[in-house]
Amino acid sequence: xxxxxxxxxxxxxxxxxxxxxxxxxxxxxxxxxxxxxxxxxxxxxxxxxxxxxxxxxxxxxxxxxxxxxxxxxxxxxxxxxxxxxxxxxxxxxxxxxxxxxxxxxxxxxxxxxxxxxxxxxxxxxxxxxxxxxxxxxxxxxxxxxxxxxxxxxxxxxxxxxxxxxxxxxxxxxxxxxxxxxxxxxxxxxxxxxxxxxxxxxxxxxxxxxxxxxxxxxxxxxxxxxxxxxxxxxxxxxxxxxxxxxxxxxxxxxxxxxxxxxxxxxxxxxxxxxxxxxxxxxxxxxxxxxxxxxxxxx
Numbered sequence: 001x002x003x004x005x006x007x008x009x010x011x012x013x014x015x016x017x018x019x020x021x022x023x024x025x026x027x028x029x030x031x032x033x034x035x036x037x038x039x040x041x042x043x044x045x046x047x048x049x050x051x052x053x054x055x056x057x058x059x060x061x062x063x064x065x066x067x068x069x070x071x072x073x074x075x076x077x078x079x080x081x082x083x084x085x086x087x088x089x090x091x092x093x094x095x096x097x098x099x100x101x102x103x104x105x106x107x108x109x110x111x112x113x114x115x116x117x118x119x120x121x122x123x124x125x126x127x128x129x130x131x132x133x134x135x136x137x138x139x140x141x142x143x144x145x146x147x148x149x150x151x152x153x154x155x156x157x158x159x160x161x162x163x164x165x166x167x168x169x170x171x172x173x174x175x176x177x178x179x180x181x182x183x184x185x186x187x188x189x190x191x192x193x194x195x196x197x198x199x200x201x202x203x204x205x206x207x208x209x210x211x212x213x214x215x216x217x218x219x220x221x222x223x224x225x226x227x228x229x230x231x232x233x234x235x236x237x238x239x240x241x242x243x244x245x246x247x248x249x250x251x252x253x254x255x256x257x258x259x260x261x262x263x264x265x266x267x268x269x270x271x272x273x274x275x276x277x278x279x280x281x282x283x284x285x286x287x288x289x290x291x292x293x294x295x296x297x
Contacts, residue, residue: 014191014239019227021227022230027230031238034057042134046135049251054251055249057247061125061244062245065125066184070186071090077108080104082100092267110292122184123274138278141277144274144275151268151270155262159224162259162260167255176282177210183271190242193267195240195258199229199237200236206254237257
């Protein structure tokens with residue numbers, strides 16, 4: 001796959017919801033990590049977030065903490081046939097969906113994992129809470145209870161499989177626009193496994209549209225056609241290989257989506273997205289119940 005100075009180690013082209021991304025340098029680029037020298041400089045981080053719309057913080061969490069939760073997640077769901085029988089849960093190797101007990105899966109996910117203490121602990125690790133207090137400049141921060149956890153199986157494709165292009169403020173209209181979203185890969189997530197991707201600089205146009213009153217109502221994704229959106233914005237989709245322990249923080253205005261999982265070893269992508277804000281800012285009441293895929297948001 002030819003991308004000039006970019007070197008992707010992929011066996012197939014990048015796709016999202018079945019759409020093939022343009023791999024030219026003008027449409028595809030790499031996410032840039034925060035340099036070590038800036039990671040303790042709050043003003044530099046705030047300026048970077050305003051400029052780029054995201055903060056990519058490799059190695060933010062202890063790898064063992066993330067891998068421990070990954071093992072818990074897949075071990076819990078093993079009884080419904082989600083992973084390959086007798087495999088190590090931390091690997092997350094997918095079993096055939098034909099053998100899965102979907103009713104049991106939903107019960108375990110929404111009644112045990114989502115409201116459970118293990119998931120809450122990951123989302124409230126002391127380092128993550130401390131970072132948000134420091135970055136936002138407040139002692140009291142609020143974590144939205146609606147925390148979304150997703151696994152995406154290898155080979156799944158077609159509209160609705162990968163996360164379609166959107167920006168988060170569309171879904172958070174009744175609270176502050178200073179909310180910070182975090183995307184956390186729960187395990188290694190190389191490009192082939194379908195991580196989140198960001199449309200470079202798109203938050204600047206979105207901010208202008210918001211200021212002009214061109215609001216998207218009701219809440220809706222923009223499109224599943226990522227190549228067409230890159231053409232419309234004359235921009236690049238930014239991607240990278242993530243590892244367990246990495247953290248992405250992004251503005252509620254930047255457009256993002258996810259790639260299809262094309263992992264050659266049949267491994268699930270597992271990730272969560274959560275939202276922190278200053279407790280003193282307006283809070284969207286609709287996001288204060290545990291996530292369910294039928295909650296209407």
